[in-house]
Amino acid sequence: MSFNIDEVPESKEFEFTLLPEGGYRVVIATADFKYKQGNTSSNWFSLSFDVLPYSGAGEYDLAGRKLFIKLTWENANAMAVEIGRGKLADLMFAVSAKSFNYPSELIPQLLNKELYVQVGHKARKDTGAMETDIKGFWSVGGRQRCKEPKPIPVPPSAQAIATSPAQAPKQAPRYSSDPGFGDADVPF
Numbered sequence: 001m002s003f004n005i006d007e008v009p010e011s012k013e014f015e016f017t018l019l020p021e022g023g024y025r026v027v028i029a030t031a032d033f034k035y036k037q038g039n040t041s042s043n044w045f046s047l048s049f050d051v052l053p054y055s056g057a058g059e060y061d062l063a064g065r066k067l068f069i070k071l072t073w074e075n076a077n078a079m080a081v082e083i084g085r086g087k088l089a090d091l092m093f094a095v096s097a098k099s100f101n102y103p104s105e106l107i108p109q110l111l112n113k114e115l116y117v118q119v120g121h122k123a124r125k126d127t128g129a130m131e132t133d134i135k136g137f138w139s140v141g142g143r144q145r146c147k148e149p150k151p152i153p154v155p156p157s158a159q160a161i162a163t164s165p166a167q168a169p170k171q172a173p174r175y176s177s178d179p180g181f182g183d184a185d186v187p188f
Helices: 078-094 103-110 158-163
Strands: 022-036 042-051 066-074 114-123 130-138
Touching (some): 042 103, 066 130
Antiparallel strands (some): 022 042, 022 114, 042 066, 114 130
């Protein structure tokens, strides 16, 4: 089988919009434990969620959209560890997972579990672009791990989705065919 890019039409530009702020019913689609070693080692849980249809959510359907979160387990930054482990404990409470001795024991307890998440927005530190941020977790029954539980946030209305600003599409970098172009200029 051969593939020639000259025979394929240019790809269409898509507008990437942020998932509107609010509460969503999700299922944990993937869960992995990752690590990086070097001058400082770092370990984290990486999870993805699929947004499920949400009864009573209004005139729209955001089912199938994806959410991602990285929960720091070990890192030189003590604040990152505190936040990551706190969010992990909240997530575990929401899916009725009590404890684990090794990360590999937790992964099966998380996969395919349904829960509610509260989505907000935050600016990325490196680019300043807005991105989605999971602010909280609730069990399907509405329980939350905290002293004063808050109600599950109301999902955004169709009007809020229609008026939310679109995120600019990402443009691929263009490289010169100049023979002076060297390996040091390649960003990867």
